[in-house]
């Protein structure tokens with residue numbers, strides 16, 4: 001290898017999902033350049049050079065055991081990924097997390113909150129079709145992710161999928177069949193990866209001044225997502241708000257409305273807020289923002305439910321897990337839920 005200044009190292013954490021990588025796949029010369037002599041003891045693979053990119057990306061795969069369908073993943077798995085990134089942080093220039101698509105938006109959102117002072121790219125990706133199938137999207141998603149993690153300064157948790165670069169905590173799974181499985185309906189793309197890679201620099205968050213990465217140690221698990229529906233039973237509302245629940249994402253209609261003629265619902269929300277439950281109001285719509293423009297929305301804010309603005313339910317849920325798990329007073333937790341911490345929501349003064 002002639003120019004070591006251009007060598008970037010990426011750690012790939014393989015957690016499972018449809019992706020289905022087996023060791024033989026990296027014998028594939030679209031994923032490994034056998035002509036590049038890499039010291040064997042490091043178990044590094046070399047991404048073949050890509051036209052237009054001057055960095056040479058070397059990567060190492062850390063495979064979890066067992067590999068999990070992402071439906072079986074939760075807070076402990078987010079913690080494991082975050083801790084592994086932190087342990088290896090100084091040794092690598094970027095990180096790729098291969099993940100099942102079903103809960104990928106939750107994991108990407110959670111990691112964005114859990115990794116404080118993140119100054120390197122963490123790219124979460126997966127696939128709709130396993131890597132060993134002819135028409136797979138896995139190779140393209142992995143190569144794109146390795147390029148972003150190895151060649152670009154993006155100090156964020158992001159998602160790369162089907163040639164799109166998205167902010168992790170703005171991402172939602174929008175299609176369970178198509179290759180274009182993810183979108184960020186309330187935030188512009190961070191970039192596109194086609195014949196050329198275009199990074200939307202104005203949307204990338206600045207690197208933190210404090211370069212010391214820290215990882216959240218505790219996540220709150222007593223959370224619920226309460227989706228308002230016509231004729232919703234009061235028992236459903238009651239059980240979503242009762243002890244030991246500490247945080248609730250309220251998925252309301254349109255711009256934040258609930259049936260304001262159901263006074264018993266409003267009373268239960270008020271009692272929960274008085275008990276210290278943090279409730280965040282999010283819209284059921286795919287895009288747009290919560291705003292108390294109708295009575296049916298104002299009544300929610302009136303009892304102390306917080307506006308989630310344009311946050312996704314996945315980001316609101318994982319932000320609650322992070323904020324409620326942190327060791328700060330209740331009023332600080334409420335403040336944190338209102339702030340835009342990692343680009344997850346639009347906050348207007």
Ligand SMILES: NC(=O)C[C@H](N)C(=O)O
Nearest residue numbers: 017018069070100101102
């Ligand atoms: N495409 C996928 O990866 C779906 C799979 N059920 C998972 O989330 O693990």
